[in-house]
Amino acid sequence: MLADRFGLDQWQFTLSATDANRHALRYARQATGRRKVLVIDHCYHGTVDEAYATLDDEGRVVARRGSIGAPVPLDETTVVVPFNDIPALEAALAGGEVAAVLIEPALTNVGIVLPDDGWHVAVREACDGAGTLLIIDETHTLCAGPGGMTRRDGLRPDMVVVGKTIAGGVPAGAWGMTRDVADLVATSLGWDAEGTPGLEDIDVGGIGGTLAGNAVSLAGIRATLGEVLTADVYPGMIARAGEWTAGVQAAIDEFDAPWQVTQLGARSEYSFRPTPPHDGREAAEADDFALQQYLHLHALNRGILLTPFHNMALMSPATSSDDVARHTAAFREAVQSLFA
Ligand SMILES: Cc1ncc(COP(=O)(O)O)c(C=O)c1O
Incomplete structure (x- = not known):
């Protein structure tokens, strides 16, 4: 059902959207061999350390007020640009250091900020030009339609994150990726030509945690997407x-x-x-x-x-x-x- 809605065929499960974002970022770093993440000023993607970054009055990347215990200064992990600012986005990606752009298709956590015409096309093109993966967090924007804004507006993310409503209140999150991203990760792990991992060559966090994908969560997702939040x-x-x-x-x-x-x-x-x-x-x-x-x-x-x-x-x-x-x-x- 997730694949049908969002057009990505590889999915993994977590117990929250926060955790789905965290895993999507890990995979993006692994797939690209790059360290940094780009987020939008005044975004919120859950309690993800890298995404707790904002721009100060001088345009420097700093921890957002109220976020505690950052592991490193956030300009070491994160690049921040304003929403709808195409030149800033292009400049930020030009250095080739950014593994992934993590973005809500409309800002929803600082009030609603809608994308300008052309913003999403420019984001996709800038990511393609820089070899950066595009992760779209649809956790809130699932309100736009059964496949979020990704489906409604024909966006083309490399990865999608969802959570919250997908299981109607039962803890569940999910993140999907294209076959290309899955292949990049597998290749980077040194799997053999048949795609068979050696014992040492699997993602130790690959199942997303002990309780991720548990039967109650999955039943909640199936019931919500199949019978409640239907088209x-x-x-x-x-x-x-x-x-x-x-x-x-x-x-x-x-x-x-x-x-x-x-x-x-x-x-x-x-x-x-x-x-x-x-x-x-x-x-x-x-x-x-x-x-x-x-x-x-x-x-x-x-x-x-x-x-x-x-x-x-x-x-x-x-x-x-x-x-x-x-x-x-x-x-x-x-x-x-x-x-x-
Ligand atoms: C866009 C977005 N992504 C992720 C999250 C994190 O969700 P959770 O708190 O369920 O982990 C939120 C929470 O508000 C959100 O708004």
């Missing part, structure tokens, strides 16, 4: 997100709030700036903790629990138009209390 529920989920977005936009317009709302498939999020952010820094600068706390508490007092540290809603197959209307009414009241 036919997406149109309804995306329509509900459209209603949610329209409700938020109507309140913003009615009270002239300097805010914007962005929808991505079945997910939508508003932020405290008048136009959609173009990169992670712009999105982060719009953050207002006190305002967010107020809106969350206002909603909570009306029986609506918003995702912590996000102004975000993700529709499930069971979310109804009545649920959305309830949020729309509460949100309008909150905006009115601030701007009327």
Whole structure:
């Protein structure tokens, strides 16, 4: 089912998306013989040390605030570029040191930042030109369609990472790769012409951990992808997100709030700036903790629990138009209390 959705035929399992990312990076380093990883400024890929990097005001790579216990200074492992910045990406890959670009197809962890037209084509071309592997983390962007943005937008990653929703709450993550990447790894391990590994020549972490791929996880993935998060529920989920977005936009317009709302498939999020952010820094600068706390508490007092540290809603197959209307009414009241 994963191969059908994402178009990559080799898959391994973990117990979290974090771990799937970690393994994808290990394989990318092994396949390319390179050390460094490129991530996007203000990304989040789970508790992956290399991905806890950000750019400071002078454009240097530093550990992101609040990340503890980095094993080495992060500029030793990581290159960081802003989202949607093609020249920066091309320059960063030009040195030939980067094993993999690890990227969400739209940023979703600093609010939603959508890709510019041409961004993903440029990312693929830059990776091809530099001999760098492209890992697309679809853990959140699975909201865009049954095969995430990879399938929806015809992206061509070398590896894909997914997790969270794929097993409906049972711990499970997965990472897939093309046959070419699998072959590169096998060759690098010195397997013989028949593809048979010697005893010393297998990946000691190859099964992803003692409990990875356990029967309950796999049953959870099969049930979720096969019976719950199927292609036919997406149109309804995306329509509900459209209603949610329209409700938020109507309140913003009615009270002239300097805010914007962005929808991505079945997910939508508003932020405290008048136009959609173009990169992670712009999105982060719009953050207002006190305002967010107020809106969350206002909603909570009306029986609506918003995702912590996000102004975000993700529709499930069971979310109804009545649920959305309830949020729309509460949100309008909150905006009115601030701007009327
Ligand atoms: C894009 C992305 N990748 C990976 C992860 C890590 O997922 P988990 O916490 O389940 O390991 C997250 C978590 O928010 C995420 O947003």
